[in-house]
Amino acid sequence: MAHFPETPGMTGVLRPLRLEGDILDVEVEGEIPSQLNGTFHRVHPDAQFPPRFEDDQFFNGDGMISLFRFRGGKVDFRQRYAQTDKWKVEHTAGKALFGAYRNPLTDDESVQGMIRGTANTNVMVHGGKLYAMKEDSPCLIMDPLTLETKGYSDFGGKIKSQTFGAHGKIDPVTGNFCNLGYASTGLLTTDCSYFEIDPAGNLLFETEFQVPYYCMMHDYGLTENYALFHIVPSTSNWDRLKAGLPHFGFDTTLPVWLGALPRGPGVTNKDMRWFKAPKTIFASHVMNAFEDGSKLHFDTPQAENNSFPFFPDIHGAPFDAVAARPYLHRWTVDLGSNSETFAGVEKLTDWIDEFPRVDERYVGQPYRHGWALVMDPEMPMDFLRGRASGFKMNRIGHFDHATGKQDSWWAGSEAIIQEPCFVPRTPDAPEGDGYILALVDNLITNYSDLVILDALRLEEGPVARIKLPIRLRSGLHGNWADESKLALAA
Amino acid sequence: MAHFPETPGMTGVLRPLRLEGDILDVEVEGEIPSQLNGTFHRVHPDAQFPPRFEDDQFFNGDGMISLFRFRGGKVDFRQRYAQTDKWKVEHTAGKALFGAYRNPLTDDESVQGMIRGTANTNVMVHGGKLYAMKEDSPCLIMDPLTLETKGYSDFGGKIKSQTFGAHGKIDPVTGNFCNLGYASTGLLTTDCSYFEIDPAGNLLFETEFQVPYYCMMHDYGLTENYALFHIVPSTSNWDRLKAGLPHFGFDTTLPVWLGALPRGPGVTNKDMRWFKAPKTIFASHVMNAFEDGSKLHFDTPQAENNSFPFFPDIHGAPFDAVAARPYLHRWTVDLGSNSETFAGVEKLTDWIDEFPRVDERYVGQPYRHGWALVMDPEMPMDFLRGRASGFKMNRIGHFDHATGKQDSWWAGSEAIIQEPCFVPRTPDAPEGDGYILALVDNLITNYSDLVILDALRLEEGPVARIKLPIRLRSGLHGNWADESKLALAA
Numbered sequence: 001m002a003h004f005p006e007t008p009g010m011t012g013v014l015r016p017l018r019l020e021g022d023i024l025d026v027e028v029e030g031e032i033p034s035q036l037n038g039t040f041h042r043v044h045p046d047a048q049f050p051p052r053f054e055d056d057q058f059f060n061g062d063g064m065i066s067l068f069r070f071r072g073g074k075v076d077f078r079q080r081y082a083q084t085d086k087w088k089v090e091h092t093a094g095k096a097l098f099g100a101y102r103n104p105l106t107d108d109e110s111v112q113g114m115i116r117g118t119a120n121t122n123v124m125v126h127g128g129k130l131y132a133m134k135e136d137s138p139c140l141i142m143d144p145l146t147l148e149t150k151g152y153s154d155f156g157g158k159i160k161s162q163t164f165g166a167h168g169k170i171d172p173v174t175g176n177f178c179n180l181g182y183a184s185t186g187l188l189t190t191d192c193s194y195f196e197i198d199p200a201g202n203l204l205f206e207t208e209f210q211v212p213y214y215c216m217m218h219d220y221g222l223t224e225n226y227a228l229f230h231i232v233p234s235t236s237n238w239d240r241l242k243a244g245l246p247h248f249g250f251d252t253t254l255p256v257w258l259g260a261l262p263r264g265p266g267v268t269n270k271d272m273r274w275f276k277a278p279k280t281i282f283a284s285h286v287m288n289a290f291e292d293g294s295k296l297h298f299d300t301p302q303a304e305n306n307s308f309p310f311f312p313d314i315h316g317a318p319f320d321a322v323a324a325r326p327y328l329h330r331w332t333v334d335l336g337s338n339s340e341t342f343a344g345v346e347k348l349t350d351w352i353d354e355f356p357r358v359d360e361r362y363v364g365q366p367y368r369h370g371w372a373l374v375m376d377p378e379m380p381m382d383f384l385r386g387r388a389s390g391f392k393m394n395r396i397g398h399f400d401h402a403t404g405k406q407d408s409w410w411a412g413s414e415a416i417i418q419e420p421c422f423v424p425r426t427p428d429a430p431e432g433d434g435y436i437l438a439l440v441d442n443l444i445t446n447y448s449d450l451v452i453l454d455a456l457r458l459e460e461g462p463v464a465r466i467k468l469p470i471r472l473r474s475g476l477h478g479n480w481a482d483e484s485k486l487a488l489a490a
Numbered sequence: 491m492a493h494f495p496e497t498p499g500m501t502g503v504l505r506p507l508r509l510e511g512d513i514l515d516v517e518v519e520g521e522i523p524s525q526l527n528g529t530f531h532r533v534h535p536d537a538q539f540p541p542r543f544e545d546d547q548f549f550n551g552d553g554m555i556s557l558f559r560f561r562g563g564k565v566d567f568r569q570r571y572a573q574t575d576k577w578k579v580e581h582t583a584g585k586a587l588f589g590a591y592r593n594p595l596t597d598d599e600s601v602q603g604m605i606r607g608t609a610n611t612n613v614m615v616h617g618g619k620l621y622a623m624k625e626d627s628p629c630l631i632m633d634p635l636t637l638e639t640k641g642y643s644d645f646g647g648k649i650k651s652q653t654f655g656a657h658g659k660i661d662p663v664t665g666n667f668c669n670l671g672y673a674s675t676g677l678l679t680t681d682c683s684y685f686e687i688d689p690a691g692n693l694l695f696e697t698e699f700q701v702p703y704y705c706m707m708h709d710y711g712l713t714e715n716y717a718l719f720h721i722v723p724s725t726s727n728w729d730r731l732k733a734g735l736p737h738f739g740f741d742t743t744l745p746v747w748l749g750a751l752p753r754g755p756g757v758t759n760k761d762m763r764w765f766k767a768p769k770t771i772f773a774s775h776v777m778n779a780f781e782d783g784s785k786l787h788f789d790t791p792q793a794e795n796n797s798f799p800f801f802p803d804i805h806g807a808p809f810d811a812v813a814a815r816p817y818l819h820r821w822t823v824d825l826g827s828n829s830e831t832f833a834g835v836e837k838l839t840d841w842i843d844e845f846p847r848v849d850e851r852y853v854g855q856p857y858r859h860g861w862a863l864v865m866d867p868e869m870p871m872d873f874l875r876g877r878a879s880g881f882k883m884n885r886i887g888h889f890d891h892a893t894g895k896q897d898s899w900w901a902g903s904e905a906i907i908q909e910p911c912f913v914p915r916t917p918d919a920p921e922g923d924g925y926i927l928a929l930v931d932n933l934i935t936n937y938s939d940l941v942i943l944d945a946l947r948l949e950e951g952p953v954a955r956i957k958l959p960i961r962l963r964s965g966l967h968g969n970w971a972d973e974s975k976l977a978l979a980a
Contacts, residue, residue, distance in 0.1 A: 001521065001563050020512050020513075021509050021510055021512065023508050024581075025491075025539065027493075028492055029493075032491060446936045447936065469505060469960070469961075470959070470960045
């Protein structure tokens with residue numbers, strides 16, 4: 001019998017959903033722009049069965065994929081579990097067998113050695129296939145339309161990395177899928193890989209490299225010629241796992257680094273150049289990165305201290321909700337200089353913001369427009385424990401890096417917003433000319449609307465709301481694929 | 491694009507759901523009694539596509555079947571559309587083709603002559619098959635576990651009635667499925683049929699009969715030897731349909747009748763005996779009926795006037811929300827007397843009540859226990875237009891006809907309750923010893939719980955809540971089938 005713990009991570013806004021289903025031709029308020037033809041996939045963690053431990057971590061839930069299929073002004077909704085090896089063996093058992101988040105020492109004996117991945121962090125279409133990603137495990141391949149799971153891929157047996165990062169990026173210049181794997185030879189190791197995969201699913205090259213210390217490498221930066229890795233001390237070790245502590249803990253005594261690795265075959269760890277940050281800060285997601293002569297710019301929401309209360313300070317310092325607030329910053333390193341430190345850190349906004357996005361046609365390129373979720377300044381960064389009463393990530397902000405103008409849309413006091421996603425109006429529209437898709441969850445009515453906003457006119461409010469009769473659980477990441485990208489799926 | 495009208499019948503508590511899906515091992519609060527092994531099916535109207543007319547009637551929606559599958563203390567949830575002929579042709583077209591409720595004059599030309607049924611009123615397992623019923627059309631057969639639609643049945647080509655009533659009953663003595671068809675030879679006709687079907691699906695006999703005038707024969711009474719038909723003036727005619735009025739209108743100038751038809755082969759219309767009620771009242775559902783010597787008792791919630799505001803007075807009288815309140819009454823007719831009128835009408839309660847149920851092992855038999863939904867006396871009978879602010883069908887009442895004792899459970903001010911269903915504790919438990927299942931919809935959070943109450947200890951509150959992460963749309967009827975009744979499904 002499914003008794004879920006009555007913890008903040010399993011109740012209120014984080015109540016499990018666990019619903020696989022379909023809604024044909026979802027109710028719409030307003031009009032869906034006729035140019036929107038394609039798919040919006042997003043994912044949330046949603047434990048198939050009650051967890052083995054009361055204090056289970058939100059990030060530990062099984063990946064539940066949502067698909068909004070846009071065609072001719074209509075939208076169909078579909079939701080299915082990613083049928084990972086973990087999901088399958090637990091499905092058969094009728095109960096959870098895997099234990100705590102990234103701690104195999106807490107698993108049932110029967111699943112020792114199995115891939116622990118949940119495919120719950122990001123979903124993206126590449127070469128007509130849906131890549132469902134969890135950074136501690138290989139890439140799960142799914143059908144982008146049926147959401148049928150095909151299974152883990154080793155890309156023709158060629159990929160060495162045992163892990164596949166959650167923030168793979170498609171290079172708009174080459175069309176290749178560019179990603180990293182960390183702890184790539186085993187849990188807690190400092191071994192990493194950077195690799196690129198063409199649309200046919202061929203591994204083009206894989207560069208193995210080392211990081212200064214093991215840490216959560218949830219995202220990275222891509223420029224035309226470099227992959228940039230930020231090393232921030234959400235770290236771990238076997239002692240933590242043996243002690244049953246949360247996998248990650250934040251160690252303010254460790255430095256922060258940005259590594260720049262040239263992209264391409266033949267590159268080795270020796271080609272990596274590391275730059276040290278002026279102080280230890282927290283950063284997770286990357287809005288974009290780009291080259292400017294010998295300089296590399298790396299835009300990331302940066303906080304003065306740890307932003308994750310559920311991965312607490314390793315030395316016991318209390319969580320500082322004010323220092324945890326992230327603000328978009330621009331980090332700059334100069335390959336033309338001999339310096340081993342950053343060339344600059346610039347704060348770009350007074351908005352507390354996270355879940356940054358860009359017009360993906362400009363990934364790795366100089367760019368003008370960015371978007372992110374903006375938080376009410378009175379609120380701590382508590383998006384994974386937020387309750388209806390205190391949850392305020394309810395604004396989408398737009399950053400115009402050319403003019404410095406920032407404008408936004410506020411979803412209302414009863415709402416939270418999930419990660420936005422940009423869709424160009426047409427394939428050749430100017431940068432930023434298009435739409436923002438974002439799930440808006442009403443915490444009173446428990447309904448989710450997928451709203452469509454004009455990306456450069458956010459303040460005008462939604463041009464359409466795709467109105468679900470359910471509330472989707474707080475999720476992580478999602479992506480748009482144009483109709484032309486789905487053709488290969490057949 | 492699915493734009494639904496912003497009418498009371500399509501918003502608030504009556505917002506469409508349209509969700510087909512599955513939840514494995516639904517979250518439970520409390521403990522599910524281990525004896526509960528079987529299925530609870532229920533149905534609600536839920537238009538596949540926006541209706542052709544703004545003022546569409548709630549009863550016009552496509553049947554959406556919910557299944558709660560109980561096994562070993564766990565419950566799985568499944569929901570699927572009944573794939574009627576109407577559903578299929580509209581599914582292909584991607585839009586509504588059938589028009590107003592029971593008015594074929596409003597249909598698209600392409601569907602003229604097709605069966606208009608929606609299978610949206612009642613669902614019951616008989617002989618291992620799920621019968622999905624709408625009283626204006628034949629019986630739709632579905633798989634009780636997969637909810638796959640098999641199609642309309644004519645029971646081996648034998649049944650003459652073109653319609654199959656929504657309140658078929660399984661006679662606990664014979665195990666046969668006993669039902670009526672009204673307007674059985676065509677829309678608006680006064681032709682009817684009474685028939686019985688054995689568990690193998692064989693039509694045992696069919697008695698054609700006539701009623702005094704065409705009316706909504708939504709339910710009927712069954713005793714060991716008689717079928718009882720109450721004729722209440724929710725009536726109609728072609729002029730109404732041509733004028734585009736609601737199908738039914740209430741005509742207070744017409745008398746109310748109760749007809750008693752002997753059950754069995756060889757019976758004809760001449761064997762029917764009609765009894766006239768002392769005055770014109772409204773009655774729809776039947777709690778139970780039974781024999782007592784030459785007397786026949788017929789228990790029904792009775793109102794002084796029309797209870798259906800959406801089927802208004804035929805002469806233009808305004809809806810009287812007080813006179814619309816139904817109270818459980820016992821009608822008695824005496825076959826041993828020459829009288830053409832009722833032998834008695836007894837008011838059994840001061841509770842405003844509807845959706846009456848019994849321990850189905852006592853259908854047609856003298857019985858002691860009944861249950862029904864009870865409404866707050868301040869509220870009009872507005873269950874199909876209710877909004878969160880005014881909706882108060884939020885109590886389950888128990889009637890002990892032996893002692894006159896009435897007790898109840900109140901679900902709270904934020905809740906409405908859908909029709910209850912009794913499940914015996916064990917196959918041979920005494921009458922009333924068992925559980926009441928009922929959906930409790932929270933109108934603030936928009937979650938539905940299927941609650942399990944001890945049927946004779948309602949005031950103790952739920953022994954368990956099966957907690958859905960969605961709210962099921964207000965529904966009509968549903969039934970329990972014990973595991974042993976499902977065996978034939980294989």
